[in-house]
Amino acid sequence: MMKNKKIATIALALLLTTAMVAFMPSAVAQKRITPYIYIGAIPNPVHVGDEVLFHVGITLPCAWPQTGWKGLTITLERPDGKTETLGPINTDTTGGTGYLYRPTLVGTYYAQVNFPEQVVEVTTQGVPAGTIINAGVSDKLALIVQEEPLEYWPGIPLPTEYWTRPINSQFREWASISGNWLVGKGYYMDMNCPGNDDAPEAPHVLWAKPLVKGGISALGGGLAGGTIPYDFEYGDAYEGLFGQPVVIGGVLYFNRYKADGGTAVEQEVVAVDLHTGEEIWVRDWNRTRLAFGQVFYWDSYNYHGVFGYLWTTVGTTWHAYEASTGRWAFSIANVPSGTNLYGPKGEILRYNINVAAGWMTKWNSTHVLTQTRVLRYGPLDQAHGSWIREYMGTTLNGTLGIEWNVTIPKGLTEGVPPAAGPATIYLEDRIIGTNFSRAVFAPDVLQVWAISTAPETKGQLIFNVTWPRPRPDTRMHISAASVEDGVFVIVAVETAEKWGFDINTGRLLWGPTEREDYKQAWSYTTGYSWDFIYNGKYFSQGLGGQVFTFDVKTGKLLWKYDFVDNYHEWTFGNNWFVYSAFIADGKLYIYPAEHSPNNPQARGAYMACINIETGEEVWKLNYWGTVWGGKPVIGDSIIAALNEYDMRVYAIGKGPTTTTVSVPETAQPLGTPVLIKGTVMDISPGTQDSSIKLRFPQGVPAVADESMSDWMACVYMQFPRPTDVKGVWVTFDVISPSGEWKHIGGTHTDSSGMYSIPWTPPSEGLWTIVITFPGSESYWPSYAETSVLVTAAPPPPPTPETPQIPTPPDYTPYFIALTIAIIIIALLVVYILISIRKVRKA
Structure with missing residues (x-):
C-alpha cells in the first residue's frame, strides 16, 4: 500500500516537472553538456524499517522513443560506516524515477546519485541528438532515520450508516463492499462475488420497481384478474425479460424489453441507481441489447484510470458504450468466437483451440488497440501512453487482438461441440478438454486433458489421462472445476454420482458420492443449473430440490439443505427446483425457477439465503425467479432481482x-x-x-x-x-x-x-x-x-391552624356525689321497707 502511494506521488511530481520543463527556452546545441543531477527522499525523516522512496534523475527529460536515462546508481553511506550501492536504475522519459529502500539502522544516511555518461538519442528540449551528457554526481542527501514512528494515512473505516455513490477515492477500504457485476454466472465461473462483504443477512427490501414503464407494469404484472384468472406473461419461454443485468459503480443496467424481435423492434437499455431505484438514463443503441459489462484498468506510463463499459454484440462486431452516460465510445469488428474471461486488469480474453490441427490462440481486447497503434505509429510512439483517445468513435479490427498463437500436442480428442456440451472448459490458466459431454452417452474409456495458457508455459500439456466409464449407459459431464481449489469433478448424469480429480495431474481423488434425486439428471442435461466449487467446498444443486455441499478434497458430505415447498403447490416434488444465484460474504443465495412455468404460478416459493459453513437458512423472501431472463445479481452489497410473481425488480439490502x-x-x-x-x-x-x-x-x-x-x-x-x-x-x-x-x-x-x-x-x-x-x-x-x-418542586401548601375549642367543665365530682347519694337513698328505702314488714308481723 505504501509503495503504491509513494510511486503515485512521485509520478505526479514527475509529470508536473515535465510540464514545466516543456516551457523552458531551448538550449543551444552542443557536443557535451553537464547534467543537473538530483536526489530526494520521501519521507525524510523516516521511521527505521519503513520504506523510503528515493527520487533520482536529471532535470533534462528524454524525447520519445528514447525511454529514459540508463545506469544510474545511488551510493549510500550508512550510520555504521559501511557503504551500499543501489541500482542500476533507469529513469523514464521525464528524466527521473523512484527507487525504494528500507533502512535498518537509526541515524543519518548520506545518499548520492551517480550519473554515467550517455548520449542523447532523440533531440529534446533543444538539445540535439548525438549530444553527450557528461557523467556526474549529485549533492549528498542526508536521510534521517529515527526510532519514532511517522504518522501515515489512518484509513477510513467501513460505513456505519446508510451510504450512496460516488465513493470518495480516498476510501480504498470500501472496495470490500462496493463490488460490480459484469456478466451472468454459469458453468465453471467463480460463483463468489468479491466486493460484497456486507451482502444481505436479512430480506429487507430497499425498493421495488416495475420492469417496464408503460408496458407490463401498466397492466400490473402478476394476476390478470376478472374472468381471466391467470397471470400476465413471465417471458420465461425463451423471451428473456430483465436480460443480462450488469452492475457497475452502484448502477444497475438491464434490457428493458424481451429479447424477441431483436433489432427489428424497439430495444432500450436502462440505467437505474441501485441504491435508490431512480432511473438515471434510458438509451436505444440502434436496437441492440446489452450483453455484458467491463471494468477495465488502463495503467501506462502516461495515464492511469478505470474505464467502465457496457457492450453489445451484433455477429462478430462488439460495440462499447460508456457506463456513465450510455454514449457510444468505439467498436471492435471481427471478434473471434469463444468464452469471455476477464484478465487481471479487466481486459477481455478469449481462447480458441484446434486439437486436430494442434494450435491454440489467445485474444485480448486491449491488444486490439495496442496493435492498432503499433501499425500506425510504431512500437515506441508516445501515443501508447493513453487509452482509446484518437480512436473514439471508430471501429477497430479485432483480428489484431491475437496476443499469441502456439502449437499444442496432437492426439488429443474433443467431445461434441460446446453448444451441446460443453466438452471444453476455459479456466484462468488452462483449458480442459474431454471426449465426452452431457449431450450423448459417454464412450467406454473417458479421456481428460489440460493445456496451459499461463504466460510461461502456454501450450504445454498439463496432463492427459484416461478413465474407464464407471457406470454403463450413462452420460458423463465435468460438473465443476477450480484451479484455486485444485479439483475438477465428473458426474454421471443419470445417477448424479460424483468423482473428484486433481486438476494438476488428472488423478482420481474421491468418489463416488451417493446417488441423488432423479431430477438432478435434468439439471445436467439442460444446463439451466450447475454445480460449482468455492473455498474448499463443492456445491451440488439443481432440479432435485436440494443443495449438497461436499469437502472438495475428500468428497465428504458436509451438509444438505432441502428447498421445501411448504404448501404442496409444486407439481415436480416436495422441494422447489434449486437455482444458485451467487455466493457473497460467506452466504449462498438460491431461488426457484422453471423453464416455461405453469400459469397460474405455483404459490409460496421463496428466495433463500444459506450460511455456506453450516447449511443453516439465514432468511427467505417470497419470490419466483426466471430461467430465460436476468438472474439475481449483486453489487454494492445490494441484490437486484426480477420477481415473476409481480414482474417487478426488487432491491434487497440494508435500509436507512x-x-x-x-x-x-x-x-x-x-x-x-x-x-x-x-x-x-x-x-x-x-x-x-x-x-x-x-x-x-x-x-x-x-x-x-x-x-x-x-x-x-x-x-x-x-x-x-x-x-x-x-x-x-x-x-x-x-x-x-x-x-x-x-x-x-x-x-x-x-x-x-x-x-x-x-x-x-x-x-x-x-x-x-x-x-x-x-x-x-x-x-x-x-x-x-x-x-x-x-x-424545583413547589413548596408544600401551609398546614391550616387547629381552632381552639374551650375546655368543658369537669362534672366528675358531682356525678360521684350524686351517685353516692342515690345509693344511700336506695339503702334507706330498703331499710325502711324491711322495718315496716317487721312491725306488721309483730
Whole structure:
C-alpha cells in the first residue's frame, strides 16, 4: 500500500516537472553538456524499517522513443560506516524515477546519485541528438532515520450508516463492499462475488420497481384478474425479460424489453441507481441489447484510470458504450468466437483451440488497440501512453487482438461441440478438454486433458489421462472445476454420482458420492443449473430440490439443505427446483425457477439465503425467479432481482431509518414522571412510493429481523399484515445538566414503530434525552435527541391552624356525689321497707 502511494506521488511530481520543463527556452546545441543531477527522499525523516522512496534523475527529460536515462546508481553511506550501492536504475522519459529502500539502522544516511555518461538519442528540449551528457554526481542527501514512528494515512473505516455513490477515492477500504457485476454466472465461473462483504443477512427490501414503464407494469404484472384468472406473461419461454443485468459503480443496467424481435423492434437499455431505484438514463443503441459489462484498468506510463463499459454484440462486431452516460465510445469488428474471461486488469480474453490441427490462440481486447497503434505509429510512439483517445468513435479490427498463437500436442480428442456440451472448459490458466459431454452417452474409456495458457508455459500439456466409464449407459459431464481449489469433478448424469480429480495431474481423488434425486439428471442435461466449487467446498444443486455441499478434497458430505415447498403447490416434488444465484460474504443465495412455468404460478416459493459453513437458512423472501431472463445479481452489497410473481425488480439490502423522540414541552417539577415516546421508521426509497404511502400514511415501521420476511411481503407485495410482528430495540440515555452521560436502559418498539418510556429525572436542570436505534441486519442505525427542563418542586401548601375549642367543665365530682347519694337513698328505702314488714308481723 505504501509503495503504491509513494510511486503515485512521485509520478505526479514527475509529470508536473515535465510540464514545466516543456516551457523552458531551448538550449543551444552542443557536443557535451553537464547534467543537473538530483536526489530526494520521501519521507525524510523516516521511521527505521519503513520504506523510503528515493527520487533520482536529471532535470533534462528524454524525447520519445528514447525511454529514459540508463545506469544510474545511488551510493549510500550508512550510520555504521559501511557503504551500499543501489541500482542500476533507469529513469523514464521525464528524466527521473523512484527507487525504494528500507533502512535498518537509526541515524543519518548520506545518499548520492551517480550519473554515467550517455548520449542523447532523440533531440529534446533543444538539445540535439548525438549530444553527450557528461557523467556526474549529485549533492549528498542526508536521510534521517529515527526510532519514532511517522504518522501515515489512518484509513477510513467501513460505513456505519446508510451510504450512496460516488465513493470518495480516498476510501480504498470500501472496495470490500462496493463490488460490480459484469456478466451472468454459469458453468465453471467463480460463483463468489468479491466486493460484497456486507451482502444481505436479512430480506429487507430497499425498493421495488416495475420492469417496464408503460408496458407490463401498466397492466400490473402478476394476476390478470376478472374472468381471466391467470397471470400476465413471465417471458420465461425463451423471451428473456430483465436480460443480462450488469452492475457497475452502484448502477444497475438491464434490457428493458424481451429479447424477441431483436433489432427489428424497439430495444432500450436502462440505467437505474441501485441504491435508490431512480432511473438515471434510458438509451436505444440502434436496437441492440446489452450483453455484458467491463471494468477495465488502463495503467501506462502516461495515464492511469478505470474505464467502465457496457457492450453489445451484433455477429462478430462488439460495440462499447460508456457506463456513465450510455454514449457510444468505439467498436471492435471481427471478434473471434469463444468464452469471455476477464484478465487481471479487466481486459477481455478469449481462447480458441484446434486439437486436430494442434494450435491454440489467445485474444485480448486491449491488444486490439495496442496493435492498432503499433501499425500506425510504431512500437515506441508516445501515443501508447493513453487509452482509446484518437480512436473514439471508430471501429477497430479485432483480428489484431491475437496476443499469441502456439502449437499444442496432437492426439488429443474433443467431445461434441460446446453448444451441446460443453466438452471444453476455459479456466484462468488452462483449458480442459474431454471426449465426452452431457449431450450423448459417454464412450467406454473417458479421456481428460489440460493445456496451459499461463504466460510461461502456454501450450504445454498439463496432463492427459484416461478413465474407464464407471457406470454403463450413462452420460458423463465435468460438473465443476477450480484451479484455486485444485479439483475438477465428473458426474454421471443419470445417477448424479460424483468423482473428484486433481486438476494438476488428472488423478482420481474421491468418489463416488451417493446417488441423488432423479431430477438432478435434468439439471445436467439442460444446463439451466450447475454445480460449482468455492473455498474448499463443492456445491451440488439443481432440479432435485436440494443443495449438497461436499469437502472438495475428500468428497465428504458436509451438509444438505432441502428447498421445501411448504404448501404442496409444486407439481415436480416436495422441494422447489434449486437455482444458485451467487455466493457473497460467506452466504449462498438460491431461488426457484422453471423453464416455461405453469400459469397460474405455483404459490409460496421463496428466495433463500444459506450460511455456506453450516447449511443453516439465514432468511427467505417470497419470490419466483426466471430461467430465460436476468438472474439475481449483486453489487454494492445490494441484490437486484426480477420477481415473476409481480414482474417487478426488487432491491434487497440494508435500509436507512429515522428515529423520533418527544417529551412534554413545558417544564416539569422535580419528582414528576416524564413520558418519553417516539417512533423508529423505515425510510428506504421504496417507502416513498405513492402506493406505499397510501397504504402506510403514518410511514412504514422498522421491524425486527426475524419478522422481516413476512413484513416485506406485506409492505411490498400486499400480503395480509402479520399479527406477530416484533419491533426493534432502542436504547435510552440521558445527559445530565452537568454533562454526565448516563445509560438508563431501553425498550422495544411495537408493530406500529412506536415506543414509550416513563422516566423520573433525579435532579433539577436541563436534561438531554438520547434515543438510539443501534441498527440491525436489516437497517442502518439512527437516533434522536430532545430535552426536558426540570424545575424545583413547589413548596408544600401551609398546614391550616387547629381552632381552639374551650375546655368543658369537669362534672366528675358531682356525678360521684350524686351517685353516692342515690345509693344511700336506695339503702334507706330498703331499710325502711324491711322495718315496716317487721312491725306488721309483730
